[in-house]
Amino acid sequence: MLRKGCITLFILLLSLPALAGQVELKPYRAVYVNKVDATISISGEAIRELKQLEDGTWELSVEASAMMANIREATRVTQRDNQLLPLRYDYHRRILTRNRTAQLRFDWDAGHVTTDIDDKPWRMAIEPGIHDKLSYQLQMPADIADGKTSLSYQVADGGRLQTYRFNVTGEDRVDTPAGQFNAIRVERDRGEDSDRETLIWFAPELDYLVVRLEQVEPNGNRFTLLLKQAQ
Numbered sequence: 001m002l003r004k005g006c007i008t009l010f011i012l013l014l015s016l017p018a019l020a021g022q023v024e025l026k027p028y029r030a031v032y033v034n035k036v037d038a039t040i041s042i043s044g045e046a047i048r049e050l051k052q053l054e055d056g057t058w059e060l061s062v063e064a065s066a067m068m069a070n071i072r073e074a075t076r077v078t079q080r081d082n083q084l085l086p087l088r089y090d091y092h093r094r095i096l097t098r099n100r101t102a103q104l105r106f107d108w109d110a111g112h113v114t115t116d117i118d119d120k121p122w123r124m125a126i127e128p129g130i131h132d133k134l135s136y137q138l139q140m141p142a143d144i145a146d147g148k149t150s151l152s153y154q155v156a157d158g159g160r161l162q163t164y165r166f167n168v169t170g171e172d173r174v175d176t177p178a179g180q181f182n183a184i185r186v187e188r189d190r191g192e193d194s195d196r197e198t199l200i201w202f203a204p205e206l207d208y209l210v211v212r213l214e215q216v217e218p219n220g221n222r223f224t225l226l227l228k229q230a231q
Contacts, residue, residue, distance in 0.1 A: 023139060026050070029231045030229070031046070031230075032225045035224045046062065059074055073089075073092075073133075075089045076088045090102070104156060115156075124156060131156070166188055166200075178226075178228055181205060185201055196216070196217060212227070
């Protein structure tokens with residue numbers, strides 16, 4: 001059976017195009033092949049899309065599926081004073097007959113974010129620079145393009161702020177169904193005691209689009225995303 005963590009990882013680290021370097025938002029749609037190499041091998045597709053809405057805000061959505069599991073995640077953002085500000089975040093996960101939902105609503109004038117996760121609401125004070133679990137990924141490529149090698153983001157997650165850290169660790173030639181790319185390798189920094197490894201490859205020639213993502217779990221299971229098509 002597919003563990004819920006398997007499909008969740010594809011959403012958690014999937015959606016990454018180009019503020020600390022200023023973000024230039026451009027519409028796109030990318031399709032990925034995802035593979036789970038565990039007790040049994042599982043494959044599926046993941047799609048991410050960035051589009052501008054009629055009110056001038058932007059929506060980044062990601063949907064991934066494998067066997068009987070499906071996850072859809074979306075963030076709506078705006079730009080103010082050269083900063084990227086999340087406005088709302090929606091998450092829905094279905095595995096077999098089990099569902100989980102989460103919603104975050106950011107009120108920048110009032111200075112707080114409210115949420116309702118599985119009917120358990122909370123509110124937290126915020127200031128510009130704080131992200132949701134998807135919007136920070138719009139910032140990463142711009143920071144990498146600026147030459148930063150250590151990346152850190154404050155994310156509203158679970159009723160508190162968490163710091164997501166990444167390190168640039170090198171460059172590789174990456175093979176994908178969409179072709180070969182020279183890509184910058186970035187590793188998630190979870191601390192010295194973590195036995196989970198997450199690597200992400202960004203291709204400068206595709207405006208720092210993610211072309212490969214790989215995660216290895218403590219039990220040896222390996223999860224991989226490879227770019228199949230980008231528009």
